[in-house]
Amino acid sequence: MLEKIQHYLHEVESYKAQYPEETEQFRLKYMSRKGILAELFADFKNIPPEEKKATGALLNELKTKIQEKIDASKMAFESSLSSSSSSIDLTRPADHIEIGARHPLSIIRKQIISIFSRIGFTVAEDREIEDDWHNFTALNFPEEHPARDMQDTIFIEKNPDILLRTHTSPVQIRVMEKMQPPIRKIFPGRVFRNEAVSARAHCIFHQVEGLYVDKDVSFADMKQTLLYFAKEMFGEKTEIRLRPSYFPFTEPSGEMDVTCLICGGKGCNICKHSGWVEIMGCGMVDPNVLDNCNINSNIYTGFAFGMGIERIAMLRYQIRDIRLFFENDVRFLRQFKGAY
Ligand code: 2NL
Numbered sequence: 632m633l634e635k636i637q638h639y640l641h642e643v644e645s646y647k648a649q650y651p652e653e654t655e656q657f658r659l660k661y662m663s664r665k666g667i668l669a670e671l672f673a674d675f676k677n678i679p680p681e682e683k684k685a686t687g688a689l690l691n692e693l694k695t696k697i698q699e700k701i702d703a704s705k706m707a708f709e710s711s712l713s714s715s716s717s718s719i720d721l722t723r724p725a726d727h728i729e730i731g732a733r734h735p736l737s738i739i740r741k742q743i744i745s746i747f748s749r750i751g752f753t754v755a756e757d758r759e760i761e762d763d764w765h766n767f768t769a770l771n772f773p774e775e776h777p778a779r780d781m782q783d784t785i786f787i788e789k790n791p792d793i794l795l796r797t798h799t800s801p802v803q804i805r806v807m808e809k810m811q812p813p814i815r816k817i818f819p820g821r822v823f824r825n826e827a828v829s830a831r832a833h834c835i836f837h838q839v840e841g842l843y844v845d846k847d848v849s850f851a852d853m854k855q856t857l858l859y860f861a862k863e864m865f866g867e868k869t870e871i872r873l874r875p876s877y878f879p880f881t882e883p884s885g886e887m888d889v890t891c892l893i894c895g896g897k898g899c900n901i902c903k904h905s906g907w908v909e910i911m912g913c914g915m916v917d918p919n920v921l922d923n924c925n926i927n928s929n930i931y932t933g934f935a936f937g938m939g940i941e942r943i944a945m946l947r948y949q950i951r952d953i954r955l956f957f958e959n960d961v962r963f964l965r966q967f968k969g970a971y
Pocket of ligand 1: 914
């Protein structure tokens with residue numbers, strides 16, 4: 632009899648119902664009044680007393696196993712039923728899909744590109760890892776310029792120098808090396824400086840630079856182009872002013888201020904009560920830079936400019952800490968929903 636019970640134990644253990652109805656057939660086969668279990672219990676009455684203990688234990692184990700199998704089988708079909716198509720409530724309102732927001736830096740970059748594209752500028756992009764020639768030497772940086780120092784620039788290799796570009800100007804060099812004027816392009820991209828990260832500075836940030844090279848391009852052309860940009864970007868009432876400055880790659884060079892976009896020039900915290908905020912550097916392309924790219928500086932002139940996207944975004948949205956742009960905290964990013 633022990634062998635017979637063992638046989639059924641194996642049978643029960645290896646059983647798996649394919650359809651819900653089979654569970655009931657299984658229950659009837661083992662548990663009904665004339666089923667296997669009833670038969671075994673009847674036989675149990677007739678076995679010698681010394682066998683009762685072991686046989687009884689095994690019989691009880693079989694009974695428990697059968698009941699467990701039935702319960703598990705029922706449960707499996709119930710949960711698969713509730714997720715099958717026949718039980719979906721088609722009248723239930725749909726879960727709403729949360730629409731994301733564009734990153735504020737992407738919003739500003741898109742606006743800048745759009746403004747310049749309307750006056751004939753196209754976009755050029757290139758690598759973030761550069762060599763010394765494209766990042767410094769072709770741009771008229773003298774051999775001993777401090778920007779070439781490890782303190783300011785992140786180098787990947789020394790001799791020959793390979794580095795993370797410190798501005799997008801190398802893209803301009805590559806464009807000028809490849810084509811002759813007229814050139815009218817803007818250069819958005821990520822740049823890197825060896826800075827201690829703080830609320831105002833980051834080792835990664837974004838720039839948009841611009842370049843216009845042709846015959847007879849003048850300082851007046853630059854001023855008018857940048858005035859157009861300022862009015863499109865910050866509003867029709869915006870005025871600009873240029874202050875003299877210095878860059879190795881432009882001569883003359885300037886910093887451009889716009890009337891404060893917060894107070895309109897009256898004076899506030901943002902403009903430190905001056906009425907003006909600095910938004911970009913600019914200048915006439917140094918003839919040495921043109922010659923370095925095989926563009927004849929006796930025939931062609933050009934202007935160039937560069938601005939930090941973070942800086943413009945911080946002014947526009949009154950963001951007080953540059954690190955927020957790089958943390959990707961959704962509580963920050965959500966606030967730009969529908970901004971563009
Ligand atoms: C700033 C200033 C500037 C340029 C970038 C440039 C590029 C070439 C030749 C001449 Cl290839 N100039 N770029 C010119 C003046 C200013 O950026 O403050 N950027 C955040």
